[in-house]
Amino acid sequence: MTGRFISLEGGEGVGKSTQLARLAEVLRARGLTVTVTREPGGSEGAEAIRRLLLEGDAGRWNARAEALLFAAARADHVARTILPAVAAGDIVLCDRFLDSSRAYQGAAGGLADADIVELHRVGSDGVLPDRTLLLHLPAEEAAARSAARDMGGADRIGGRDAAYHAAVAAAFAGFAAAEPDRFRTVDARGSAAEVTDRLVGALADLLP
Numbered sequence: 001m002t003g004r005f006i007s008l009e010g011g012e013g014v015g016k017s018t019q020l021a022r023l024a025e026v027l028r029a030r031g032l033t034v035t036v037t038r039e040p041g042g043s044e045g046a047e048a049i050r051r052l053l054l055e056g057d058a059g060r061w062n063a064r065a066e067a068l069l070f071a072a073a074r075a076d077h078v079a080r081t082i083l084p085a086v087a088a089g090d091i092v093l094c095d096r097f098l099d100s101s102r103a104y105q106g107a108a109g110g111l112a113d114a115d116i117v118e119l120h121r122v123g124s125d126g127v128l129p130d131r132t133l134l135l136h137l138p139a140e141e142a143a144a145r146s147a148a149r150d151m152g153g154a155d156r157i158g159g160r161d162a163a164y165h166a167a168v169a170a171a172f173a174g175f176a177a178a179e180p181d182r183f184r185t186v187d188a189r190g191s192a193a194e195v196t197d198r199l200v201g202a203l204a205d206l207l208p
């Protein structure tokens with residue numbers, strides 16, 4: 001079996017982490033070897049950078065420093081975790097990847113998309129997922145799920161205002177429209193089991 005690299009994307013609280021775990025279970029039950037990972041993080045160095053990025057004051061980093069830190073974390077994660085797992089034939093399921101930087105630091109953060117993509121070229125040789133599953137949930141529903149989970153304790157980036165998160169959601173929708181071969185947009189409403197079924201369907205052409 002050829003390895004595959006699959007990312008899950010979307011704004012806060014749409015169900016990415018929940019679905020990543022469920023999808024891994026379904027694929028393992030089919031006999032596939034699955035590596036589950038996340039961004040920022042997924043390698044020792046990238047997890048250390050995650051703490052720098054998500055902890056501390058809202059103004060700890062400016063937009064450019066933030067984008068560079070995400071790109072540095074991604075470079076380590078790609079080299080040490082993602083590429084070796086794909087080369088070993090695993091299905092790699094990754095909670096967020098480059099498109100989160102394009103949406104959060106780029107579209108919502110004010111940096112040019114071309115600059116975010118260039119940082120990724122330098123850091124990670126421009127590696128892209130074979131498939132990006134974009135979970136879509138109405139903003140009010142996503143905010144309610146996040147609020148129930150976080151109980152007011154969102155991290156530095158999750159805690160940004162509604163306009164920022166609306167820009168993130170709009171950017172993801174635009175990326176999916178621009179790259180229909182890589183993206184599948186999946187309705188994240190309904191039960192977790194219903195969403196998992198939709199995600200499995202959106203991977204049908206990639207799986208044995």
Ligand SMILES: Nc1ncnc2c1ncn2[C@@H]1O[C@H](COP(=O)(O)OP(=O)(O)OP(=O)(O)O)[C@@H](O)[C@H]1O
Pocket residue numbers: 010011012013014015016017018019145146148149158188189190191192193195
């Ligand atoms: N289908 C669902 N129906 C209702 N609640 C759900 C569903 N899926 C996930 N949740 C709940 O919504 C909350 C957010 O889900 P989850 O943490 O998986 O989202 P996420 O996209 O990974 O969020 P973030 O990017 O903010 O970390 C959790 O409390 C989770 O249990």
Ligand SMILES: Cc1cn([C@H]2C[C@H](O)[C@@H](COP(=O)(O)O)O2)c(=O)[nH]c1=O
Pocket residue numbers: 012038039040054070096097098099100101102104105157158
């Ligand atoms: C990869 C990536 C992430 N972010 C933001 C998005 C979230 O607010 C946090 C990660 O938290 P999660 O609970 O693990 O989803 O970081 C970002 O701004 N840019 C990125 O490239």
